[in-house]
Amino acid sequence: MAAKIIDGKQIAAQMREELKAEVAALAKKGIVPGLGVILVGDDPASKSYVTAKQKACQETGMFALDNRMPEKTSQKELLDAIDKMNKDRRIHGILVQLPLPKHIEEPDVLLAIDPAKDIDGFHPVNVGKMVTGQKAFLPCTPHGVIQLLIRCGVKIEGAEVVIVGRSNIVGKPLANILIQKSPLGNATVTVCHTRTKNLAEHTRRADIVIAAAGSPNTITADMIKAGAVVIDVGVNRVDDPSKKAGYRLVGDVDFERVKEKASLITPVPGGVGPMTITMLLYNTVESAKCAAGLSK
């Protein structure tokens, strides 16, 4: 039987409605969650991500502050801009759009963000808290994946989860959240990468396969067991002359064939993608509540 397709757009829209209601309730207490975004350079993809984040912010009733800096911005100028947002009481979450120009040291930039405003969850303080099971901002894409699973009624506790990919922004944090003794975790997790000896041997045992490799067709139908849940984080461009842009977006999973074998599957686009910005808004609201003493 063909898999049920997980509608990430619909789940994200529902979460945004919930956030909108929460933001409206906070407004009555005089609290307006604020997101500060810094973009360095003219990368078109980064520009469109930043614009989408700000639009989402405003639609939810939050305050958004935009600082677009030229490509030649020095590291010192960027650190100063971050410091200004660290001190700005209207801002509860700071996002520095990655990647940064090559002359800027990314680790130094991530360290400069006040951990209390690090809504991307990339600051080592938040990473350390996440790993040790303390309350922390969870990185948005991994947290979005987990919300999709929970909201689709997938049982994470006790599940055998195989993650393909070990990046700092997707694979590693996902694994860390899923092994925690918490309602988001209690899974048994295997993390695979390019040095994994027999990838299919691992993925075939999994109740939940999460693909975050960045390469089309990394997961094919013979690599999953019947009835598995398949989450595709990958976003890859493949040539498609029939499209105006000359390309289309696909994930890491051979969607058409795998959907015939899985029980639940995310499409690309329209699966994990819409959840990422939603979780950014979620973290900003959480941060505003913390700053107001409404949550720890």
Ligand code: NAP
């Ligand atoms: P990344 O930093 O390039 O990491 C890819 C990981 O996958 C690496 O650990 C790599 O192993 C592993 N890998 C690559 N090919 C593999 C293969 N054939 N078999 C096993 N492992 C393989 O990528 P990322 O930043 O995590 O992103 C992954 C994908 O998710 C990309 O397509 C990206 O665009 C997408 N993404 C989507 C969202 C969203 O919001 N939807 C957000 C973030 C990322 P090694 O470590 O051994 O090299």
